[in-house]
Amino acid sequence: LLPIFLLGIFISNADISLVLATHPLIASHFHALPSSSYLVTSYTLASCISQPITGALSSIYGRKPVLTASYLLFAVGCLLCGVAPTFWMVLLGRVVSGIGGAGMYVLVTVIITDLCPLREVATWRAYVNIAATMGRSLGGPLGGWLADWVGWRWSFAGQAPLVMVALVLSVLFIPEATAGVGKSGSDEEGGQEGEGRGEGEKKKSRLARVDFAGAGLLTLTVLALLVPLTVGGQKLPWTHPLIIASFVGCGVAGTLFYFTEQYWAVEPIFPLHLLRNRDVLTAYGAYAFQTSAQMGMMFTVPTYFQVTNRVSSTIAGVHLMPAFFGNVIGGLSAGFAIRKTGRYKILAILAFLSSSSAYIVMILRWHGHTSMWESLEIAPGGLGMAMAEQAIFVSLNAGVDPSYSAVAISGMLLSGSIGLLIGVSVNSIILTSTLYSQLTAALGGGRDNEKIVDRVVSDISFVMRLEGRLRDLVVGLYVRSLEYCHAFSFACAICAFFIAVLFLRERKL
Structure with missing residues (x-):
């Protein structure tokens, strides 16, 4: 295998x-x-x-x-x-x-x-x-x-x-026999259950055993936490309403996930x-x-x-x-x-x-x-x-x-x-x-200089083609x-x- x-x-x-x-x-x-x-x-x-x-x-x-x-x-x-x-x-x-x-x-x-x-x-x-x-x-x-x-x-x-x-x-x-057997020797694929579970619950269908609510809330929590980390400070400022709303949403989804897993999920x-x-x-x-x-x-x-x-x-x-x-x-x-x-x-x-x-x-x-x-x-x-x-x-x-x-x-x-x-x-x-x-501080203002800055931070091939003093400056920075x-x-x-x-x-x- x-x-x-x-x-x-x-x-x-x-x-x-x-x-x-x-x-x-x-x-x-x-x-x-x-x-x-x-x-x-x-x-x-x-x-x-x-x-x-x-x-x-x-x-x-x-x-x-x-x-x-x-x-x-x-x-x-x-x-x-x-x-x-x-x-x-x-x-x-x-x-x-x-x-x-x-x-x-x-x-x-x-x-x-x-x-x-x-x-x-x-x-x-x-x-x-x-x-x-x-x-x-x-x-x-x-x-x-x-x-x-x-x-x-x-x-x-x-x-x-x-x-x-x-x-x-x-x-x-x-x-198939090795696909769900844990160390304890029980068959997880057949439905390994926690202690105290009744026989009726053990016979539930596999689909019914899936914690869809918990999975959805966990997904929302992780997304709401990590998406701002990927766009904050780059595409959007940290004070942008969408960034703040994402962190608030993370807290709400995380709270709902906690109560779902603690009190509701089988x-x-x-x-x-x-x-x-x-x-x-x-x-x-x-x-x-x-x-x-x-x-x-x-x-x-x-x-x-x-x-x-x-x-x-x-x-x-x-x-x-x-x-x-x-x-x-x-x-x-x-x-x-x-x-x-x-x-x-x-x-x-x-x-x-x-x-x-x-x-x-x-x-x-x-x-x-x-x-x-x-x-x-x-x-x-x-x-x-x-x-x-x-x-x-x-x-x-x-x-x-x-x-x-x-x-x-x-x-x-x-x-x-x-x-x-x-x-x-x-x-x-x-x-x-x-x-x-x-x-920006090194080149100063001006439309031409702004274009150079934008090209430097957006296109690696542009940086590789630079020559002379401008290249030395860009590489040093x-x-x-x-x-x-x-x-x-x-x-x-x-x-x-x-x-x-x-x-x-x-x-x-």
Whole structure:
């Protein structure tokens, strides 16, 4: 079964790397460079909404049906991106792919947890991490090469046939008997119920067991929280009525979600008692901060090299590879260490320190003349990210009842997706707003200068074509703005470090 799972993980992670490497080019094609972060955040937003729901649905319908449906949605989303005539259609395709990608990752993680002893989970997830890292490593350069030679649309459309292969293999080779059996040995697909449930409730149809009200309210809560984070400070000022209304709506929807799950839902989409568990809150908080730090940094690296070195999308993607190789080493070493020693807290602490060192080095050394060899300095970021993910995952599963593992894992992945969305959005806001204000101040007023500023912040190819003093000015301001982005990543990693030091508990495995 593992090769089937790894194929889907490889493709979904290659897609993420591909977009990180080519988002300036794709957005510039539609004259929408300031909105390039939406290519990442739209996918992530859809994943955020889908992850907890996917976990719950897999406990009702079984792992296999939900996994195959996820493959299908991902393929459809890729095709939409490949044929999209407008930027908004590309974003729609990213949303559909995000829903499918969430299911692909959640279900593989849950199935491994279902079938493996807890002490072995980190080792098996290390193999998944290798497939993910290979996807991220090859996705950026391959996507950049396709964008440079045959057009960026093929980097999306070409994924669909591969995903369909994974779908067919899943249908043919994943046994129905393994599709919903948890660690406790009960058959979730047949309707695993909580303690005290009557026989009549156990016989309810699967459709009746779905918490549609909770799922809808959770979706509204997450949307109302995250949409302002993607447009606030960029498309709309933070004081705009729509931004304020979104945050108010988040509070209202969140309150209704609480009362629905606490007092009305028979099978809550997300059992709220998990949020009173210290191990769960620690895992969610640390993972969100670390993901925000690392993905925020990864978002800025291709832009840095395209602006400073005038490299193609292919080469910009290659500069991300040290982080991916660090990710492989970190995942394997963490899995081996946890399997041999049964300890994971010290790994989490070292992981956050490793990532922090990468962001500090970028602030101190990346000033516009960075070579290919110097891009190896981002490797500790990938190393720390993988080690932290393994340690946090084991910590979470050690602290919750196995019957709640699927929804707890979905919540952890949701926290990571929220962290990713915040990291990318905040970095985009910092980069765009800082660059715009500093360049406006440097050039002064006038209609011609305003046009130059607008072109610089909206079209990466325009920046690459600049010459002389204007280019030196623009590149210098770009580098300075990116330093603020790296400072944000460092702050997030330090927050994750203190969460691990103060609150992460180590249990005997």
